[in-house]
Amino acid sequence: MKGLKIDLEKCIGCRACSVSCTEGLISLKDADGYRVLSFPGRCPVEQCRICRDLCPTQALEVTEKLSDERVECKFPLVACKSCGSYFATLNMVEHVRKTLAHIDTAETGWILLCGACRKELSLVA
Numbered sequence: 297m298k299g300l301k302i303d304l305e306k307c308i309g310c311r312a313c314s315v316s317c318t319e320g321l322i323s324l325k326d327a328d329g330y331r332v333l334s335f336p337g338r339c340p341v342e343q344c345r346i347c348r349d350l351c352p353t354q355a356l357e358v359t360e361k362l363s364d365e366r367v368e369c370k371f372p373l374v375a376c377k378s379c380g381s382y383f384a385t386l387n388m389v390e391h392v393r394k395t396l397a398h399i400d401t402a403e404t405g406w407i408l409l410c411g412a413c414r415k416e417l418s419l420v421a
């Protein structure tokens with residue numbers, strides 16, 4: 297048994313951990329314009345580090361401290377500028393913006409479009 301610690305300042309709600317956890321221990325729900333992720337304070341799969349290793353912002357830490365409390369993170373979702381469907385959290389969009397800050401904003405308009413609309417509008421190759 298090991299502890300899991302989520303850094304609420306770093307997590308962007310990308311869901312990479314949730315969709316990759318083989319035990320389904322990290323829950324996710326998108327509803328009413330928000331994404332809610334719930335993290336366990338302990339994990340019984342001794343050798344696994346998948347969620348920590350996949351996290352793009354190093355928000356998850358494996359610790360020796362075990363907790364029975366789950367920690368919830370709530371993120372506002374962003375609607376696609378073209379079709380209006382929710383496609384990402386605001387924190388994800390901000391993370392992409394910061395990461396691509398060196399690129400001309402005229403070339404990064406696709407950031408506010410969902411994947412389907414990006415394809416349809418041929419804004420990406």
Ligand code: SF4
Nearest residue numbers: 317339341344346347
């Ligand atoms: S360490 Fe592995 S089993 Fe445990 S919560 Fe993370 S992905 Fe799931």
Ligand code: SF4
Nearest residue numbers: 307308310311313351
């Ligand atoms: S992979 Fe990291 S940033 Fe993405 S939801 Fe999980 S903890 Fe948050």
